[in-house]
Amino acid sequence: MPHEGRRIEVTGIVQGVGFRPWVFRLASTHGIGGWVRNDDAGVTIEAFGTDAALEAFLEDLRRSPPPAAQIRSVLSVRVPARSVGTFEIVESARSADRHVSIPADLATCAECLAEVIDPANRRYRYVFTNCTNCGPRLTIATSVPYDRPHTTMIPFAMCEHCRAEYDSPTDRRFHAQPNACPTCGPRLWLTDLAGLETPAADPIRAAADLLRQGLIVAVKGLGGFHLACDATNEAAVARLRIRKRRDEKPFAVMVGRLAEADGLARLTDIERRVLTSIERPIVLVWQRAGNELAPNVAPGHASVGLMLPYTPLHHLLLADARRPLVMTSGNLADEPLVSDNDEAITRLGSVADSFLLHDRDIATRCDDSVVRVIGAKLTVLRRSRGYVPRGIAVIEPFSEPVLACGGLLKNAFCIGIGETAYLGPHIGDLDNLETYESYERAIEKFEHFLAVEPVVVAHDLHPGYLSTRYALGREQPLTIAVQHHHAHVASAMAEHGIEGPVIGVAFDGTGLGTDGTAWGGEVLLADYTRFERLATFRPIVLAGGDLAIRQVWRQALAMLDDACGGDAPIEGLPVFRNVPSSEIALVRQMIAGRVNTTPAHGVGRYFDAVGALVLGRSESRYEGQIALEWNLVADPADRAQYEFAIAKRDALFELDLRPAIRVIVSDTLAGHAPASISARFHNTLAAATADLVRAAIGQHGRLPVVLSGGCFQNARLVEGIVSELGPNVRVVLHESVPPGDGGLALGQAVVANAVVQSGSQVVPEGLCA
DSSP states (O other): EEEEEEEEEEEEOOOSSSSSHHHHHHHHHOOEEEEEEETTTEEEEEEEOOOOHHHHHHHHHHHOOOTTTTEEEEEEEEEEEEOOOOOEOOOOEEEEESOOOOOOOOOOOOOHHHHHHHTTTTTTTTTTOBTTTBOOOOOOOOSSSSOOOBHHHHHHHOHHHHHHHHOOTTTTTTTTOOOOTTTTTOOEEEEESOOOOOOSSSSHHHHHHHHHTTTTTTEESSSEEEEEEETTTTHHHHHHHHHHTTTTTEEEEEOSHHHHHHHOOOHHHHHHHTTTOOOOOOOOEEBBTOOOSOOOGGTTTTTEEOOOSSSSOOOHHHHHHHSSSSEEEESOOOOOOOHHHHHHHHHHHHTSSSSEEEESSSSSOOOOOEEEEETTTTEEOOOTTTTTOOOOEEEEEEEEEEEEOOSSSSOOEEEEEEEEEEEOOBBBBOOOOHHHHHHHHHHHHHHHHHHHSSSSSEESSSSSSSSHHHHHHHHOEEEEEEHHHHHHHHHHHTTTTTTTEEEEEEEEEEEEEETSEEEEEEEEEOOOOOOEEEEEEEOOOEEETTTHHSSSSHHHHHHHHTTTTOOEEEEEOOGGGOOHHHHHHHHHHHHHHSSSSEEEEOHHHHHHHHEEEHHHHOSSSSTTTTHHHHHHHHOOOOOOOOOOOOEETTTEEEEEEEEHHHHHHHHHHHHHHHHHHHHHHHHHHHHHHHHHHHHHHHHHSSOOOOEESSGOHHHHHHHHHHHHOOTTEEOOOOSSSOOOGGHHHHHHHHHHHHHHHTTTOOBTTBOOO
């Protein structure tokens, strides 16, 4: 008798995660016949059995997928009854409706690691060991659907044993696309600076010996190269800093086991879970006093970025080195991540002492992701390996494919198609040709994955951003400029599926406003198509434009003269100690005469100026350095705050911190501890922001309050605002999408889509101008 039939279409992260063999086993359990296959939209199943068996099959399908799978939808329709006795996994198919269902790269599973460290196993110390539950995915994929012919494993024909595993539905390597072993798979070797192979019976042990000797090894990993050195060796870390041209920015550290991370940092339960998650990001945590890390790993910082191994290579290297290792991006400062062997020899030859290479090509660069815990929740600060290319479901489908080009700093682009937005991997700062070319190639790769040609291109208002120039240089018929802070707020709305309107609090360093000035301390009434500026910060004058962002004493001087009526008592302040009096006089003339100056409303500018003033730092060596140090020094127990004022100017509230600045100057001259001043400054910002939000609620009702922008990477500020607003105000924070410019493109994409659907266009009074 023919069985009832169902055609089942499953979307989400359902390729490369053992989904089809799991479906095969599930069908066998329920006595279901039919087939399952990958296609460009996800996975399709035709299932035949009794009504009861099919319903039970569907229930298990929705309820208990494999650990790495993420099901977005399961659509089931009846098909004609048939008599089918077996269930099969059939060849993948292409369709017109194409979506990225490639999973992100997955950390090595416990089963594979056990094989790698078992001397009796045929994969003993084989660094390319993986199965359907772990290993490379995006970084080796060249096309979709995710099958071996569409990966960089195509040069490696499986041996008899690997093929048997690959073909057996009961094996955990069934259709594991990167499956390989020492007989048939990629190989690893060590080279000198000229790229000549160094004789070594075991290249990993040889590399570990070099690291213990204090040398620097360039290690080809999953999504690119790392530069590794002994994190406990101060001389080695200092040498890496000099060669990499990275003055003071902290290095990430990899440790072999969670217990070692516990010994270096004061970990919370959430941080332990994130460190051991399948994403294996870098987690920003508080260091333990007196730990074994060299001070130069994170100079002047109480925090450090820790991660655990996520490939067999890393596991073995850490075990053989027997110490924490710096694992920093394999590039020179401001250049893109190196991913090719020849490129590494050329570009990293001035940094590394040796190279640990392999012959499995990296198809897509993917840097390590960075996260921290804010408000007892995980917040992704840099979204890349482990998280990309997971799609973000949007509440309003894209009527036309949209490419959003992102910003200038911490760039990540976004492609919106159908019901999903895809944020690309972290690119970095678009301030040199190499990074810009990497950005172009990454966009081309994702367009190929999606088989899409965007019809709408969204970009930032700023005409000088390379991302804007890229957008305007494309041939798409429609480009839409989206105001920077509107995009920030919209990105958080999109992440959490909020229709709007919301009260959006957008705090960062700089973003071009609709009035031509630099915004960054904004409270907005916003939905996707429009926004209204409700409040801002009193601006600090940037003397010399971007030069003042690097020479932060200029910001401090402008802030002081504004607070003290042009006659600030600067003589006793350390920030000006090494600045020539002639330069101070010149900058004061520029400020007074408004010559080559820009008014900047950004909260990040206040962090720079006040932090420089109190910490005595006249220059910033990397973007956000002073703000970060100023945050980390704050005394967690001090709850006092300074005075501030709020004025209303032409229907726009303006926060005036001059009363606080005057007291901060007095406290600094009186020798009060920076920890106390920083705490009170943070408390003041939190209280003042809450007052601005309450004023907005008074005008527009109790709407959700969205916090977005780079300043909300600061846990003390976020948690202070949430506490000040209290439990009766819904505060929405970023989680899987970065609050900084790494999430900007998502906001640009959804705003552009809303503008297209509404038929509106830009309006200067805040409508995505």
